[in-house]
Amino acid sequence: MPESRVLPSLYVHVPFCIQRCAYCDYFSTVLEPGSYPEKFLTSLRQELEATIIQNDISHFDTIYIGGGSPSALPIELLDELCIILANFSTVQTEVSLEINPLDINADLLSLLSSSFINRLSIGIQSLDDKVRVACGRRGSAGQVLDSVDKLLGCTKIPWSVDVMYGLPHQTAKSVSDTISRVLELQPGHISFYELILEPASRLAVAINSRIQQLPSQDDTDASWTETLHTLQGSGFQRYEVSNFTQVGQNCRHNQHYWDLDTWYGLGPSAVGNKPIVDGKYLRHYNDPDLDNYCRNPTKAGIDETIEGNDAIFEYIMLALRTRHGLDMDRLAQQIPGIPRRKLIAAMADFPQFLQISGACISPTELGMDFLNVPLQAILTSLHEGGH
């Protein structure tokens, strides 16, 4: 057995929001009287304990508290959650908390000042009121900026910001305005990504019935190109398809996802992953059902084994999303018997998208925008059969 085992990571899904955004299809329920978030917390504690015991875990390399909106939890519950989780962290553990700026208040600030949380992920998405209204995103741009100012005045915790493009009414100008105001706040890390119209979302219904309209492709393309330019000009490195960082502020937690390492997902709808024997992965999906979860937090999910071509493909797909790319040697170690030559041949067809140097294949700047093209070819070559 190869040693130097990587420590596992933990994702906690808090399934509550104050208000649902129109584009979102994540599992979360509106926090209202009768939601009983304390029941959720009790269940989560049970699931965590079972996970720790079953897998003989002492502590995690990274912990990510996301959702939903964990910042929307009543402060005493959030506090309790932090205390529970702190048992399984060390000073080295990266602990991230997702924050909706509208949830920032004195209580939250005081919690942050004394907790083990050492990374914040702030969901701004857009600072254009027209866009925010069209998306049903809580609060105005002004409120968002005031809250974030308040936060930054009180804490030195490194933080990241989420910004979206391709939202209704969002022109390239609107995006670039948001980006420049966000940059004034000097975040260390930016996640910038395009709207995916999820069929089950309210926005999809509004678009299909022509109540809302998405920006043109030209607009979204321009939004992307301009932002890329701005961010690179402001010292950000694009270290993954939709993630940018100042030196040393990479998100370690996400890197574990992209390396297909071990992580446990707790809470309804959370997903976990674990390499098992022979290059297979055990993927665990918790049911997106809060009642069910509260009734039976340790049995509310299903497992899937990802193996063979599926495993190889996922590994490659994720690795190629990152700047440092795919290490064929590590892949061969993780998944024995990969059709190495065939894979390299398929990737060599796209010199403008992928650069190959020895066992390492990484996306070019352009390649990060067009990954689906080589990925399709890789899929095809994997399914052609025969090594």
Added chain:
Amino acid sequence: MHDILRTRNFCIIAHIDHGKSTLADRFIERSKLVDARKMQHQMLDNMDIERERGITIKSQAVSLQYTANDGLTYTLNLVDTPGHVDFSYEVSRAISSCEGAILLVDATQGVEAQTLSNMYMALEHNLEIMPVINKIDMPAADIPEARHQISHELGLDGDTALCVSGKMGLGIDELFEAIVHSIPAPTGRPDKPLTALIFDSHYDPYRGVIVHIRVFDGVIKPGLRIRLMNNNSEYLVEDTGVFKLSLVQQEALTAGDVGYFIAGIKTVSDVRVGDTVTGADNPVASALPGFREVKPVVFSSIYPMDTADYADLKVAMEKLKLNDASLLYDKDSSAALGFGFRCGFLGMLHLEVVQERLEREYDQAIIMTAPSVSYHIFLNKGEMVVVDNPADYPDPSFIEHVEEPYIKAQIITPVAYIGNLIALCVNKRGVQKSFNHLDEKRVEMVFEMPLADVLFDFYDKLKSTSRGYASFDYEVIGYQPTELAKLDILINGKPVDALAQLVYRPNAQDRGRKVCDRLQGSMSRQQFKIAIQAAIGGTIVARETVNALRKDVLAKCYGGDISRKRKLLEKQKEGKKRMKMVGDVELTQESFMAVLREREDDDKQR
């Protein structure tokens, strides 16, 4: 041993959709060839394309046992034939294996174009023709009118014609009896030297070439050495038998029989439909007349998607040819597409069927070039060259004049659609030659028009314009002067030979525009902008651009998104069309086909 006097060989012929295959079902059912449970509609239409399109493409023989009212059991060899104009060669082959024909007439439609032309074909071969009125169960059936048309338009006895409903099974027993009584038994002699006509064949992956024959004289059985008369190749017969939906072994086939033999034939091209089989030790002196020569009217080239698959494609073509004698082909080559085959087809539907069969039955990924008719090009030097391939089009400065094939199109239609049909034909450069009232409700119109213009979508438009009521038949009548131009298609400035077409000059610019537009619609975006241009003799007459590939939707991909993202990419891969690199541009098979298809809205724009 069965008795030649108790054998009846007959085919069912008719205009398209008059119910031939449905009637064949009833014959199969009554003779209990299959379990009632296993009975399907149009049993004999067993190819996927036939079932999907609801039409017969191949003639299909089946051997039935029927015990008649006289207490004797008869062997009925029936052949179901197609009705579509493009497959009339199939009908002619069926006819040559029979002594009689049931000529079906749909009681709601009456006599139509193919009713007439198939009847003439049967007459030429001296077949006993039994007119039968079908679909009498339908409320719109007009039996007296059908009888009248049979008498007056076909010159047969309409008054005694039997009335049936193939669908409901009405009148079938009477029809069985009439077949036994009216269709003559075959006349061959088992003691004479073997003479058998190859009327079809097919390739079976396990058993090799299976030859379908009608034995006229003599006996063929396992162990006999036979000779194929066209090239004197000899083989030892391994198996003989008859068609009963599957192949059923039988000790021998004797004079009058219809069946198959297998003889370990390795060289597929030795087998020619229309050839005569005789005994190697006791051969007959002269071969049977065989079939009329196939006269293809549409030409197109077939290339393998991947140039490395040429050898596979060649084998597939040979095997397909065994089962489709009307397919003619020759080796061809293209700068853009490598080696392939220049093919001749009997019509556009035939072309589509060949394309589909190559893809489905033989698993070939192919590209077809724009179809063309064959032109007579008269050169200044006084010489004439026949050109059906744009690649062979001579330098225009050497051309004195050009002639193109014309057809005589016969259209029979209810009066309500006359106006629209005339407009359609005139639009296709047609000139009306005659106009005849067949009765109060129907007229017959004859047009002369260039074949090139009916190739693409004429048949479909005729059907849609007349709600399916007009029928169409045509024959090529000769050549007439025309103005021709070669339309080149350039992709990123380079002409792609496989996309070139020969077109009627006054329509060339219009056509160039449409081709560019359609190509643009069919091409997927690539990493760079692509310019599509149409040119005539070096002058650009139309252009379009395909914008560069759009980047991915740059979405996040965290723990919960991974499986979903993989599945999405897999789904996209399934949807991805097959690609062909032409220079540095990827063309899909659809791009090549797009060049051919007229679009619905093309007409509305006019």
